[in-house]
Amino acid sequence: MTLLETMTTRRSIRKYAARDVEPELLNKLLEAAARTQTMGNLQLYSVVVTRDASEKQRLAPAHFNQPMVTAAPVVLTICADFNRTTVWCNERKATPGYDNMLSFINAASDALLFTQTFSCLAEQEGLGVCYLGTTVYMPRLIIETLGLPRLVMPIATLTVGWPDEQPEQTDRLPVEAFVHEGRYRNYRAEDINTLYKEKEERPENRQFVALNGKETLAQVFTDCRYTKSDNEALSKGFIDVLCEQGFLTAEQANQANYGNRKLVTERPEVLECDVVRFQNKKEKWVAFVGLLDGEPYEIFTGLQDEEEGILLPKSVQKGKIIKASNPDGTHRYDFQFENKRGYKMTVEGLSGKFNKEYWNYAKLISGVIRYHMPLESVIHLVTSLSLDDESINTWKNGVARALKKYTKSNNETEETAVDDEDA
Ligand SMILES: Cc1cc2nc3c(=O)[nH]c(=O)nc-3n(C[C@H](O)[C@H](O)[C@H](O)COP(=O)(O)O)c2cc1C
Numbered sequence: 001m002t003l004l005e006t007m008t009t010r011r012s013i014r015k016y017a018a019r020d021v022e023p024e025l026l027n028k029l030l031e032a033a034a035r036t037q038t039m040g041n042l043q044l045y046s047v048v049v050t051r052d053a054s055e056k057q058r059l060a061p062a063h064f065n066q067p068m069v070t071a072a073p074v075v076l077t078i079c080a081d082f083n084r085t086t087v088w089c090n091e092r093k094a095t096p097g098y099d100n101m102l103s104f105i106n107a108a109s110d111a112l113l114f115t116q117t118f119s120c121l122a123e124q125e126g127l128g129v130c131y132l133g134t135t136v137y138m139p140r141l142i143i144e145t146l147g148l149p150r151l152v153m154p155i156a157t158l159t160v161g162w163p164d165e166q167p168e169q170t171d172r173l174p175v176e177a178f179v180h181e182g183r184y185r186n187y188r189a190e191d192i193n194t195l196y197k198e199k200e201e202r203p204e205n206r207q208f209v210a211l212n213g214k215e216t217l218a219q220v221f222t223d224c225r226y227t228k229s230d231n232e233a234l235s236k237g238f239i240d241v242l243c244e245q246g247f248l249t250a251e252q253a254n255q256a257n258y259g260n261r262k263l264v265t266e267r268p269e270v271l272e273c274d275v276v277r278f279q280n281k282k283e284k285w286v287a288f289v290g291l292l293d294g295e296p297y298e299i300f301t302g303l304q305d306e307e308e309g310i311l312l313p314k315s316v317q318k319g320k321i322i323k324a325s326n327p328d329g330t331h332r333y334d335f336q337f338e339n340k341r342g343y344k345m346t347v348e349g350l351s352g353k354f355n356k357e358y359w360n361y362a363k364l365i366s367g368v369i370r371y372h373m374p375l376e377s378v379i380h381l382v383t384s385l386s387l388d389d390e391s392i393n394t395w396k397n398g399v400a401r402a403l404k405k406y407t408k409s410n411n412e413t414e415e416t417a418v419d420d421e422d423a
Contacts, residue, residue, distance in 0.1 A: 013128025016161030033118035044107035046081040062141035063134040072159035080107030083151040104247040128163035150246040287402035298366035302354030
């Protein structure tokens with residue numbers, strides 16, 4: 001069979017015969033695949049070959065236990081590798097500069113090109129292969145299992161074996177769907193209707209839609225298979241691992257995760273602040289949410305209490321939290337607001353006015369917010385705290401309630417949060 005014939009008749013294989021892939025054949029394919037084009041002829045990849053049953057078992061959870069991992073005779077994990085080149089440079093009086101994002105992209109491209117050539121060659125030899133996209137979902141687990149050092153990142157996994165199935169070929173879009181002559185031609189609604197007609201009308205895809213209780217095939221992807229929230233969470237995890245593997249600095253990772261929101265670890269002297277009041281089981285609470293560029297930076301909460309707590313005019317919704325120094329060198333936080341007549345009023349020493357335990361918890365929560373943990377996760381963290389005391393549990397609900405106001409998904413207005421009764 002010619003390569004063209006192999007490609008036009010190929011399909012992914014997920015069931016393998018109980019027959020080994022001979023090491024000589026595998027090596028021949030790996031060696032031939034290395035003829036693939038590679039940046040600077042540096043071969044910025046490494047391949048980890050897993051044949052041992054117990055090692056495959058250890059890899060399986062990283063791939064959500066997809067059965068091919070343990071069933072295939074060979075599992076290949078192909079990694080972007082700037083480690084080897086870096087060691088080579090260091091050994092040869094050359095100073096490497098490959099601990100950055102661009103180098104990662106170059107190495108990842110090299111790794112994928114190598115993988116695809118290997119896949120074509122293997123299929124040409126009659127082997128069956130399947131890519132595992134899960135490689136980039138839980139990279140940390142793969143890194144630990146395979147002992148990947150700094151500047152090595154898993155990019156692709158192929159399960160390889162002799163086919164024990166001949167599934168139907170999957171559909172493809174017509175060539176006009178992805179080839180643009182001269183200039184990119186954007187897609188109008190009618191183009192989409194034409195180009196996706198066959199795909200959407202295929203019985204297996206209609207069944208897919210029905211099985212998932214969806215209206216359209218596209219919804220199966222957006223709502224079930226590859227959701228925004230999963231993609232965001234996995235992206236964040238991937239960026240964190242890129243950082244751990246030395247391809248990104250902490251600052252760059254922060255920028256990748258949070259755009260231009262800067263990490264401000266030194267608390268500014270003055271912060272704008274929202275006052276959020278709420279009621280939990282008849283107790284009146286107040287939260288001061290310190291804001292940096294409109295985003296929560298810290299939170300103080302406590303009972304509104306004439307005796308020991310804090311009591312503010314009801315009209316006060318905003319103010320400033322000012323970090324002030326005491327004569328003995330310690331710090332305190334003051335709340336300043338403008339009263340109806342435009343005079344500045346200052347409530348000194350918020351910390352002294354609130355229960356010490358709440359104060360300490362709030363300090364921890366503020367630390368977490370400051371380092372940009374997503375607010376939804378902070379709320380989850382706070383509400384999952386297991387606390388014995390009844391009033392501290394009330395406190396925890398209050399904090400969650402106050403922070404909810406700032407989450408992306410929240411449409412709640414300040415009015416509804418105020419004086420809201422907790423069930
Ligand atoms: C990057 C990538 C990730 C993939 N991940 C998986 C996977 O995790 N599990 C799986 O069963 N197939 C996986 N596949 C295989 C695709 O589902 C398959 O290629 C696609 O449905 C087209 O089918 P075909 O290869 O039989 O033509 C992956 C393919 C690619 C290119």
